[in-house]
Amino acid sequence: MARIDLVDLAHSYGGNDAAPESFALKPISMTWRQGGAYALLGPSGCGKTTLLNLISGIVTPSRGKILFDGVDITLRSTRERNIAQVFQFPVIYDTMTVGQNLAFPLKNRGVPKVEVDKRVAEIARLLDLTADLKRKATRLTADAKQKISLGRGLVRSDVAAVLFDEPLTVIDPELKWQLRSKLKALHRELDLTMIYVTHDQTEALTFADTVVVMHDGRVVQSGTPAELFEKPAHTFVGYFIGSPGMNIIAAEVKGREARIDGHTIALNCGYDALPAGAKIEIGVRPEFVEVAAPTAGLLKAKIDRIDDLGRIRFARVRVGDVKFAARVPGRFAPSEGCVGLKFDPANVHVYADSRLVEGAA
Amino acid sequence: MDKTVNQKAWFLVLPVFAVVAFSAILPLMTVVNYSMQDTFGNNQFFWNGVGWFKELLGPSTDLGSRFFASLWRNLFFSAVILAIEVPLGIVIALSMPTKGWTVAACLVILALPLLIPWNVVGTIWQIFGREDIGLLGYVLNHIGLHYNYVANDIDAWITIIVMDVWHWTSLVALLCYAGLKSIPDAYYQAAQIDGASRWSVFTAIQLPKMNRVLLIAVLLRFMDSFMIYTEPFVVTGGGPGNSTTFISIELVKIALGQFDLGKAAALSLVYNLIILIVCWVFYTVMTNAGIERPQKEGVA
Amino acid sequence: MHTIPGRRIIMSLFLIFLLLPIYWLVNMSFKTNSEIVSTMTLWPHHPTLQHYVRIFTDESWYSGYINSLEYVVINTVLSVSIALPAAYAFSRYRFLGDKHLFFWLLSNRMAPAAVYALPFFNLYSAIGLFDTPWAVALAHCIFNVPLAVWILEGFVSGVPREIDETAFLDGYSFRRFFLKILVPLIASGIGVAAFFCFMFSWVELLLARTLTTVNAKPISAIMTRTVSAAGMDWGLLAAAGVLTIIPGALVIWFVRNYIARGFALGRV
Numbered sequence: 001m002a003r004i005d006l007v008d009l010a011h012s013y014g015g016n017d018a019a020p021e022s023f024a025l026k027p028i029s030m031t032w033r034q035g036g037a038y039a040l041l042g043p044s045g046c047g048k049t050t051l052l053n054l055i056s057g058i059v060t061p062s063r064g065k066i067l068f069d070g071v072d073i074t075l076r077s078t079r080e081r082n083i084a085q086v087f088q089f090p091v092i093y094d095t096m097t098v099g100q101n102l103a104f105p106l107k108n109r110g111v112p113k114v115e116v117d118k119r120v121a122e123i124a125r126l127l128d129l130t131a132d133l134k135r136k137a138t139r140l141t142a143d144a145k146q147k148i149s150l151g152r153g154l155v156r157s158d159v160a161a162v163l164f165d166e167p168l169t170v171i172d173p174e175l176k177w178q179l180r181s182k183l184k185a186l187h188r189e190l191d192l193t194m195i196y197v198t199h200d201q202t203e204a205l206t207f208a209d210t211v212v213v214m215h216d217g218r219v220v221q222s223g224t225p226a227e228l229f230e231k232p233a234h235t236f237v238g239y240f241i242g243s244p245g246m247n248i249i250a251a252e253v254k255g256r257e258a259r260i261d262g263h264t265i266a267l268n269c270g271y272d273a274l275p276a277g278a279k280i281e282i283g284v285r286p287e288f289v290e291v292a293a294p295t296a297g298l299l300k301a302k303i304d305r306i307d308d309l310g311r312i313r314f315a316r317v318r319v320g321d322v323k324f325a326a327r328v329p330g331r332f333a334p335s336e337g338c339v340g341l342k343f344d345p346a347n348v349h350v351y352a353d354s355r356l357v358e359g360a361a
Numbered sequence: 362m363d364k365t366v367n368q369k370a371w372f373l374v375l376p377v378f379a380v381v382a383f384s385a386i387l388p389l390m391t392v393v394n395y396s397m398q399d400t401f402g403n404n405q406f407f408w409n410g411v412g413w414f415k416e417l418l419g420p421s422t423d424l425g426s427r428f429f430a431s432l433w434r435n436l437f438f439s440a441v442i443l444a445i446e447v448p449l450g451i452v453i454a455l456s457m458p459t460k461g462w463t464v465a466a467c468l469v470i471l472a473l474p475l476l477i478p479w480n481v482v483g484t485i486w487q488i489f490g491r492e493d494i495g496l497l498g499y500v501l502n503h504i505g506l507h508y509n510y511v512a513n514d515i516d517a518w519i520t521i522i523v524m525d526v527w528h529w530t531s532l533v534a535l536l537c538y539a540g541l542k543s544i545p546d547a548y549y550q551a552a553q554i555d556g557a558s559r560w561s562v563f564t565a566i567q568l569p570k571m572n573r574v575l576l577i578a579v580l581l582r583f584m585d586s587f588m589i590y591t592e593p594f595v596v597t598g599g600g601p602g603n604s605t606t607f608i609s610i611e612l613v614k615i616a617l618g619q620f621d622l623g624k625a626a627a628l629s630l631v632y633n634l635i636i637l638i639v640c641w642v643f644y645t646v647m648t649n650a651g652i653e654r655p656q657k658e659g660v661a
Numbered sequence: 662m663h664t665i666p667g668r669r670i671i672m673s674l675f676l677i678f679l680l681l682p683i684y685w686l687v688n689m690s691f692k693t694n695s696e697i698v699s700t701m702t703l704w705p706h707h708p709t710l711q712h713y714v715r716i717f718t719d720e721s722w723y724s725g726y727i728n729s730l731e732y733v734v735i736n737t738v739l740s741v742s743i744a745l746p747a748a749y750a751f752s753r754y755r756f757l758g759d760k761h762l763f764f765w766l767l768s769n770r771m772a773p774a775a776v777y778a779l780p781f782f783n784l785y786s787a788i789g790l791f792d793t794p795w796a797v798a799l800a801h802c803i804f805n806v807p808l809a810v811w812i813l814e815g816f817v818s819g820v821p822r823e824i825d826e827t828a829f830l831d832g833y834s835f836r837r838f839f840l841k842i843l844v845p846l847i848a849s850g851i852g853v854a855a856f857f858c859f860m861f862s863w864v865e866l867l868l869a870r871t872l873t874t875v876n877a878k879p880i881s882a883i884m885t886r887t888v889s890a891a892g893m894d895w896g897l898l899a900a901a902g903v904l905t906i907i908p909g910a911l912v913i914w915f916v917r918n919y920i921a922r923g924f925a926l927g928r929v
Contacts, residue, residue: 364754365753473909484898
């Protein structure tokens with residue numbers, strides 16, 4: 001169990017002298033709580049795997065420090081860090097049985113046999129692998145093999161954190177759900193720090209207490225799933241999370257009003273001190289925009305189509321050139337191609353240069 | 362990948378079948394023919410049934426004793442060079458640089474002996490081992506070892522073995538290297554995390570993953586060494602005496618030297634049969650080893 | 662983690678081991694015969710190009726190289742072209758006797774050349790191809806065609822079936838699909854197969870010598886002609902040997918990146 005601190009950590013695969021913009025991981029400082037369940041979420045190439053490998057020690061950072069429980073372990077080898085990592089595809093030792101696979105990390109550290117057998121049995125029970133202990137590891141299915149990979153990490157009682165690098169990639173969809181639940185149960189039972197890298201927001205939002213969204217080598221926002229959903233700190237977070245993602249459109253904002261296409265929307269807060277020359281946009285989730293019959297007081301939009309998802313319907317519309325998604329309330333059926341959009345001011349956010357601006361109440 | 366059943370595929374295979382059959386079956390038919398006949402010359406043949414085979418496989422006849430002697434020489438030779446070349450090849454594969462221009466440089470130098478015509482290989486070592494004009498012979502004799510591959514049986518054997526190791530170890534090394542390169546980094550990273558020792562990484566990860574290529578390498582080396590002809594022929598000509606006369610050399614002597622068609626044919630068939638059996642055994646082991654292993658672990 | 666301690670020393674020693682005899686040959690090729698037999702020097706004290714000049718100007722010598730190249734090229738082109746459709750068939754289809762046919766092909770790769778020496782001698786004399794590059798080229802097909810089929814089958818199997826199916830759906834005839842789509846996709850495989858065919862044909866001696874006498878004599882046979890009244894012409898022999906290594910060295914040099922890349926892809 002460990003608290004992990006990152007102090008001004010940055011990494012470039014091209015060496016320390018590479019251009020700052022080309023860094024795979026731009027300088028970041030943050031703290032990972034002991035026993036927390038974190039998800040590192042972001043699209044391919046955003047730096048999440050780099051960050052994970054820095055924490056596990058597979059990669060040595062170009063800059064900055066990593067502390068485990070306050071101790072600087074930046075230059076320590078992977079073996080000395082007491083972390084466990086589960087990779088994208090199952091990594092097992094072909095020649096060994098399941099039991100021998102699980103025992104391997106303990107044997108390498110000289111743990112006495114009695115202790116080894118005890119731990120192996122315990123972990124096997126936790127992962128439902130007890131029946132397979134004597135079978136050759138290569139003969140099992142992919143999800144069982146991933147469990148073995150996980151088990152090898154958990155079997156060490158001093159493990160500080162468990163890192164997952166998109167571990168469900170090769171698992172069948174039905175089994176993905178089972179494994180995810182198993183991981184969450186394990187987290188509760190073992191109280192370990194777990195860091196889970198994924199590009200799938202559903203995985204991230206269901207697994208983690210805290211989701212860390214990354215984009216282009218930077219941490220864009222870190223918070224609970226609810227915070228990320230209701231108050232995205234960056235347009236990227238708004239767009240990436242939620243299905244469909246947040247609507248973002250350029251606007252002129254003054255005081256408590258925003259003007260889009262000549263139409264005015266009321267805002268909940270006052271925005272007087274917007275940075276000059278910045279790109280001003282407003283963002284609002286489709287859940288908080290309603291379509292209605294087109295009247296003079298509402299922003300006009302053309303309908304492309306309506307997606308019926310069963311318990312909710314979304315209309316895909318267009319405001320000028322910008323694509324928008326909006327909720328279709330109850331029985332509403334649009335008569336022509338045009339509708340009006342009603343905004344819920346409490347959930348309309350203002351962004352300057354893609355960053356959230358806090359308004360005055 | 363599922364294959365569909367399609368008998369018309371035979372058309373695609375026909376050219377290959379025709380060419381190889383022409384080169385293989387026709388001559389083989391002649392060989393079988395000759396193996397069962399005797400001649401007094403003048404192209405007059407009469408039936409000899411299994412006479413030649415009896416003579417070949419009977420250890421007391423001249424032909425038989427020559428055959429068995431050369432057979433033992435071949436088996437001993439193949440065993441020795443396998444025992445040297447396979448571990449050495451693995452060690453070399455593990456010693457390859459990991460990145461940079463040195464990788465290509467090493468690959469080129471390693472491949473070089475493989476591309477030298479076999480008679481030139483023989484010539485190189487023939488010269489190299491001589492005391493008067495060869496560096497090796499000169500140095501060995503000058504530090505007190507009396508080394509003469511022409512007159513001394515053991516020296517001749519050592520020369521041929523060292524020559525083969527020089528010639529073919531690279532093949533084993535390159536095959537093993539290919540096998541090693543196919544191991545994804547994640548395995549090594551996981552081993553680091555598991556705290557595995559260097560030896561464990563070798564036995565638990567590298568060796569199992571090299572299984573398939575090692576089998577191919579052993580098969581190829583056994584076959585080629587069992588059939589070896591040119592290199593030893595150039596260096597020792599089968600001598601001194603017949604201490605390095607392998608089956609192939611014996612066979613060519615009988616066939617093209619003495620024109621003893623019947624004996625040569627019988628020897629050819631038995632020689633071919635031995636190889637076929639070993640080949641079949643290896644093939645079955647290889648394809649079964651492939652079946653035992655389940656679907657490859659999915660890689661995204 | 663991938664490598665072993667002391668690997669630099671091990672590799673260096675082994676590379677020196679490989680290069681030493683070759684270096685010695687090159688060394689000798691630049692020496693006069695009198696220097697060779699009278700002294701033992703690590704480099705030529707009186708370097709000479711006389712042996713190389715002799716080879717390049719004497720037709721009976723350089724014709725040997727040309728003859729060798731002739732049958733090697735014929736064999737490589739022939740082997741690879743007929744192996745391609747067969748490799749496709751083995752990869753994509755199951756047909757009557759396919760496993761047995763594949764095994765029979767492989768077993769021919771393992772055929773001892775010595776066994777075929779005499780029968781080929783008779784066969785090719787009988788059909789009048791004796792002493793032509795075609796005889797040697799066809800004879801080498803026994804080992805090269807199965808090898809080419811084996812290598813190419815592996816590469817064709819690496820191309821997903823969906824590509825074939827898409828092409829046929831798009832209206833490609835089989836021939837057009839094969840030439841315009843499949844061949845470019847397995848270009849590196851064709852390169853590897855051609856390389857191995859070239860290699861095995863270039864280095865083979867027994868059959869090449871058995872099937873030729875005067876017109877199509879390969880360089881390997883000519884090299885045995887270096888004994889004269891004045892004793893063994895070592896310098897000439899060495900120079901001839903060096904010249905046979907050069908095509909091989911050139912070929913590896915040019916494909917070295919493909920080899921390195923091919924290994925990185927994990928395809929044997």
